[in-house]
Amino acid sequence: MKKTVLLGALTVAGLAAGASAAATLDDVKARGSLKCGVSTGLPGFSATDANGTWVGFDVDVCRAVAAAVLGDASKVEFTPLTTQTRFTALASGEIDMLARNTTWTFSRDNDLKLEFTGVNYYDGQGFMVPKDLGVSSAKDLDGATVCIQTGTTTELNLADFFRVNNISYEPVPIETNAEAQQQYLAGACDVYTTDASGLAATRATFEDPAGHVILPEIISKEPLGPAVRHGDNEWGDIVRWSLNAMIAAEELDVTSANVEEKAASDIPEVQRLLGTAGELGAMLGLEAGWAKAIISQVGNYGESFERNVGEATPIALARGLNAQWTDGGLLYAPPFR
Amino acid sequence: MSDTHAQTVAYVRETMLEQKEPPITETGAIKWLRENLFSGAVNIILTVVSIFVIVWGLGHILPWFLNSIWDAGSLTECREIRNELYGSDASSACFAVISARWHQLLFGFYPQELYWRPVLAFVLLLSALAPVLFNSLPRKLLTWSMLAPFVMYFLLWGGTIWGPLMVLAGFVLGSVAFRFGGQVNAIIAVLAAILVPVLFWLFLAGPIAGALSNLMPIGITNVESKDMGGFMLATIIGVSGITLSLPLGIILALGRQSDMFLINKMSVAFIETIRGVPLIVWLFTASLLLNYFLPRGTNFDLMLRVIIMVTLFASAYIAEVVRGGLAALPKGQYEAADALGLDYWKSMRLIVLPQALKISIPGIVNTFIGLFKDTTLVVFIGLLDPIGLSNTIRATTEWNGIYWELFVFIGLMFFIFCFSMGRYSLFLEKKLQRGHR
Numbered sequence: 040m041k042k043t044v045l046l047g048a049l050t051v052a053g054l055a056a057g058a059s060a061a062a063t064l065d066d067v068k069a070r071g072s073l074k075c076g077v078s079t080g081l082p083g084f085s086a087t088d089a090n091g092t093w094v095g096f097d098v099d100v101c102r103a104v105a106a107a108v109l110g111d112a113s114k115v116e117f118t119p120l121t122t123q124t125r126f127t128a129l130a131s132g133e134i135d136m137l138a139r140n141t142t143w144t145f146s147r148d149n150d151l152k153l154e155f156t157g158v159n160y161y162d163g164q165g166f167m168v169p170k171d172l173g174v175s176s177a178k179d180l181d182g183a184t185v186c187i188q189t190g191t192t193t194e195l196n197l198a199d200f201f202r203v204n205n206i207s208y209e210p211v212p213i214e215t216n217a218e219a220q221q222q223y224l225a226g227a228c229d230v231y232t233t234d235a236s237g238l239a240a241t242r243a244t245f246e247d248p249a250g251h252v253i254l255p256e257i258i259s260k261e262p263l264g265p266a267v268r269h270g271d272n273e274w275g276d277i278v279r280w281s282l283n284a285m286i287a288a289e290e291l292d293v294t295s296a297n298v299e300e301k302a303a304s305d306i307p308e309v310q311r312l313l314g315t316a317g318e319l320g321a322m323l324g325l326e327a328g329w330a331k332a333i334i335s336q337v338g339n340y341g342e343s344f345e346r347n348v349g350e351a352t353p354i355a356l357a358r359g360l361n362a363q364w365t366d367g368g369l370l371y372a373p374p375f376r
Numbered sequence: 377m378s379d380t381h382a383q384t385v386a387y388v389r390e391t392m393l394e395q396k397e398p399p400i401t402e403t404g405a406i407k408w409l410r411e412n413l414f415s416g417a418v419n420i421i422l423t424v425v426s427i428f429v430i431v432w433g434l435g436h437i438l439p440w441f442l443n444s445i446w447d448a449g450s451l452t453e454c455r456e457i458r459n460e461l462y463g464s465d466a467s468s469a470c471f472a473v474i475s476a477r478w479h480q481l482l483f484g485f486y487p488q489e490l491y492w493r494p495v496l497a498f499v500l501l502l503s504a505l506a507p508v509l510f511n512s513l514p515r516k517l518l519t520w521s522m523l524a525p526f527v528m529y530f531l532l533w534g535g536t537i538w539g540p541l542m543v544l545a546g547f548v549l550g551s552v553a554f555r556f557g558g559q560v561n562a563i564i565a566v567l568a569a570i571l572v573p574v575l576f577w578l579f580l581a582g583p584i585a586g587a588l589s590n591l592m593p594i595g596i597t598n599v600e601s602k603d604m605g606g607f608m609l610a611t612i613i614g615v616s617g618i619t620l621s622l623p624l625g626i627i628l629a630l631g632r633q634s635d636m637f638l639i640n641k642m643s644v645a646f647i648e649t650i651r652g653v654p655l656i657v658w659l660f661t662a663s664l665l666l667n668y669f670l671p672r673g674t675n676f677d678l679m680l681r682v683i684i685m686v687t688l689f690a691s692a693y694i695a696e697v698v699r700g701g702l703a704a705l706p707k708g709q710y711e712a713a714d715a716l717g718l719d720y721w722k723s724m725r726l727i728v729l730p731q732a733l734k735i736s737i738p739g740i741v742n743t744f745i746g747l748f749k750d751t752t753l754v755v756f757i758g759l760l761d762p763i764g765l766s767n768t769i770r771a772t773t774e775w776n777g778i779y780w781e782l783f784v785f786i787g788l789m790f791f792i793f794c795f796s797m798g799r800y801s802l803f804l805e806k807k808l809q810r811g812h813r
C-alpha cells in the first residue's frame with residue numbers, strides 16, 4: 040500500500056512538472072520514433088526473439104501506433120519496464136505510451152493520472168493446482184499455500200477473495216513468473232494464481248500439462264490495455280483509435296493480406312477506415328492512410344491474436360471474452376464515422 | 377683385538393640393512409586417509425556423512441549435466457530429443473537455450489554485425505589494465521591506460537569521434553589550468569583544474585563537437601545505451617564503477633581524516649548518507665526520482681545515471697576501507713613524513729598512502745567484487761543485465777519454462793570475473809609482502 044502512495048505522490052509531482060508540455064504527437068513526429076513501455080518479458084505479450092526484435096501481443100499495440108503516426112511499424116523504441124517502474128516512466132515522460140499488460144482500475148485511472156485508451160485483452164485471475172490435490176473449486180482451498188506475484192492487482196484480489204469466502208491461505212510472495220513456475224513445480228506452494236492467460240502460458244511449458252488443472256473460478260476482472268498520460272487528449276485519441284482500428288478491421292474482415300483490395304471496395308465503413316473516403320485521418324492529425332498502415336504492417340486484432348497467443352501457438356489461448364461482440368465476446372469498436 | 381667378540385657374539389652384521397618399506401598404514405594415500413578423514417569417531421562420522429552428501433548431490437547433478445542437449449530450437453524440442461535418447465524419466469539439461477541465445481546474454485541487443493566493437497573494446501580494456509595491474513611492464517604504457525577509456529567509449533557507443541575527443545580536450549585543459557594556477561597558489565590551481573573543464577564541457581564542448589562533425593564527419597555507427605545488455609552492461613557498469621570509485625574513495629577517506637572542519641564534516645555526511653541507504657534505493661532514485669527534477673524531454677542516459685550512483689555507492693565503502701588502512705599505520709609514519717619536511721600531499725603520496733593501501737587491498741578487492749555482483753540489481757529498474765535478459769529469454773514461447781540452465785551460465789560467467797579479481801588480489805598481496813610486522 041505504501042508503494043502505491045509513494046508512486047501516486049511521485050506521479051502527481053511529475054504531472055506538475057510535465058503538465059505544460061503536452062503535444063506528444065509533435066514530439067513523436069519530431070523524434071521519428073515512438074517510445075513505448077513494455078513488459079520485461081511475458082510470454083505471448085512481450086518478448087524478444089533471437090535477433091533482439093520485440094514481438095508479442097502488447098508489442099503489436101505499440102507497433103500499430105507507430106504505423107499510424109509514422110507510417111512505419113518498426114519505428115518503435117521499446118523500454119522494458121518492471122511492475123515498479125512502469126507508471127513513473129510514463130508520468131515522467133520517459134515513454135510516450137505504456138502497453139504492458141496493465142489492468143485498468145479506478146485508482147490507476149484517477150489517482151495515478153493515467154489515461155487508459157481501451158482494452159486489448161480481457162483477462163481474469165484464476166488458480167492452477169496439481170491434479171493430485173483433488174481440488175475442483177477455489178472455495179476448497181482453505182489453508183492452502185499460494186504463490187503470488189508481488190506488486191500486482193492479483194495480490195489484492197486474492198486477499199479479497201479469501202476474505203469474502205471466509206477461508207484462510209498462506210501467501211508465498213514471488214517476484215517473477217519464471218520463479219513462480221519453479222516454486223510451484225517444486226511444491227513450495229499448492230496453488231499458483233495469476234491472470235488466466237499467464238496460467239495457460241505457464242501450464243503449456245510443463246512436462247506434464249495434464250497433471251495440472253486451472254480451476255473454473257475467475258475471481259477478478261482484469262481488463263488489460265494501453266495507457267497514456269492524463270492531459271494530452273489528442274495523443275490519447277490516437278492510441279485509442281489505433282487499437283479500435285485493429286478491432287474494427289477484424290469485424291469488417293480486413294486483413295493484412297486483403298487490405299489493398301478492400302481499400303478499393305465500395306463498403307462505406309471500410310472506405311472510411313482505410314482512408315479512401317472521408318477525412319478520419321485528418322481529424323486525428325494523421326495521414327489518410329493511417330489505419331491502412333496499421334493493418335498492412337501489423338494486421339488486424341484477430342491476426343495479432345492468433346500470431347502471438349492464439350490456438351496455433353504453444354500458449355493456445357481461446358478467444359473467449361476477446362472475441363468480437365458478433366461472436367459473443369466483448370470486443371466492440373465504436374463506429375468509424 | 378679384532379676377534380675379541382668372536383666367541384662372545386654369535387653374529388655380527390657387517391652390512392647395512394636394506395631400507396624397508398614403511399608399514400602400509402604409515403604411508404601414501406592410506407596414511408593420509410587415516411590421518412585426515414578417519415582419525416577419530418567424530419571424524420569418521422563426518423567423513424561418511426560428507427561422502428554420502430557429495431555422492432547424493434553428484435548423483436542428481438551429473439546425469440543432468442552429462443545428458444545435456446546443446447542443439448534444439450525450443451524447450452519442447454529439447455524434451456523430445458531427451459525422450460528419444462534417454463527416455464522420458466531421465467533428467468537432462470537443455471543448454472540449447474545457451475547456444476541459441478548466448479550472444480544476447482553477452483551483448484544484449486547490440487547489433488550483431490557490430491559485435492567486433494565490444495570485443496575489441498574488451499581486449500583494449502585488458503591491455504589498458506595490464507600496466508596498472510602489473511608494474512613489471514614499462515611505465516610509459518600508462519599513457520595508453522589514460523587514453524583507452526575514450527577509445528573504448530568511442531568503440532562501444534560509436535557516433536562521431538569528436539564527442540570523446542572534446543571530453544579528452546576538457547581534461548587536457550584542466551591539467552593546463554592546474555599548471556598555470558599552480559604558479560599562483562595551490563587552492564587556485566585546484567579550483568581552476570575543476571572549473572575550467574566543467575565550464576568547457578557545459579558550454580563549449582557541444583557546439584565545437586557539432587561544428588567539427590559538420591566539417592569532418594568522422595565516425596562509426598551509433599549504438600544507443602538501451603541496446604546494450606548482458607555481461608557487456610555488467611562489465612561497463614562494473615569497470616566504470618570500480619575505476620572511478622577508487623580515487624573518489626581515497627579522497628573521501630583523506631577528507632574524513634582531515635583536520636579541516638568543513639571538509640571533514642562533508643566527507644562524513646556523504647559517506648554515512650550513502651552507506652546508510654541500500655543500493656537499490658539509490659538505483660530507484662537514479663531511474664525514477666531524478667526524472668522529476670530534470671526538465672521534461674531531457675534525455676539523461678539511464679546507464680550513465682546508474683554508473684554515477686554505483687560509483688558514489690562504492691566510493692563510500694572504499695573510503696571506509698581505506699580509512700581502516702590509514703588508521704592501522706603507526707603514528708610514527710606520519711610524524712616521520714612531517715619530519716622530512718614533506719607537505720601534506722607529498723607525505724600522503726610518498727609515505728602514508730602506499731602503506732595504507734597495501735593494508736587495505738583485501739578490503740578494496742572485496743568491495744570491488746561486491747560491486748561487480750551488485751550490478752545485477754539494475755534488473756529492478758528495467759536495465760537488461762544478464763538476469764534481466766534471462767527473463768526476456770524465458771518470455772519467448774520457445775524457451776518459456778527453462779530455468780536453471782540460464783542461471784548456471786550466468787553464475788559461471790560471474791564466477792570467472794570475480795575469481796580472477798580475487799586471485800589478482802592474492803598476487804598483489806604476495807608481491808607487496810615486505811616481511812615487517
